[in-house]
Amino acid sequence: FPTVILEAQPMGTPAVAPRHAGNAEGLLEGQSALLVDERDIAGLAEAIEFFLTNPTAVESFGANGREFVRSRFEIGNQVAGLERIYDRARGIS
Numbered sequence: 691f692p693t694v695i696l697e698a699q700p701m702g703t704p705a706v707a708p709r710h711a712g713n714a715e716g717l718l719e720g721q722s723a724l725l726v727d728e729r730d731i732a733g734l735a736e737a738i739e740f741f742l743t744n745p746t747a748v749e750s751f752g753a754n755g756r757e758f759v760r761s762r763f764e765i766g767n768q769v770a771g772l773e774r775i776y777d778r779a780r781g782i783s
Contacts, residue, residue, distance in 0.1 A: 691716040695723075696763055699755030704748055706737040716763075722755030 691712035698705050705723035707713045708730075717723035724740065726733035741748050761767070 696759055699723075699752075699759045702749075702752030702756055704741055704751035704755060706734065706741070708734075718754055718758050722751050722758050 692707075695705055695707060695713060695716040699717065699722055705717050707717070707723060707725055708728045709725045710728055714725060717725075719725050724737040726737055741751070
């Protein structure tokens with residue numbers, strides 16, 4: 691998935707993205723971001739307009755995104771997960 695999804699959320703910026711590739715894995719649909727179908731220009735415009743006209747939603751989606759990225763993609767968590775994979779590959783539990 692695009693790195694920008696992980697860069698925007700910790701800054702409190704809700705994302706609007708197409709349902710494409712791994713986008714859904716890098717966000718919480720309906721909580722930190724809105725996903726639209728590919729090539730759905732009207733849906734994209736509606737999602738952007740939703741955030742432009744709902745500052746409360748920007749705040750809550752932003753807070754959710756910060757927490758989601760912090761808990762799931764923080765470097766320490768990523769390293770620990772990678773170490774667990776290496777340990778399993780080496781036969782260490």
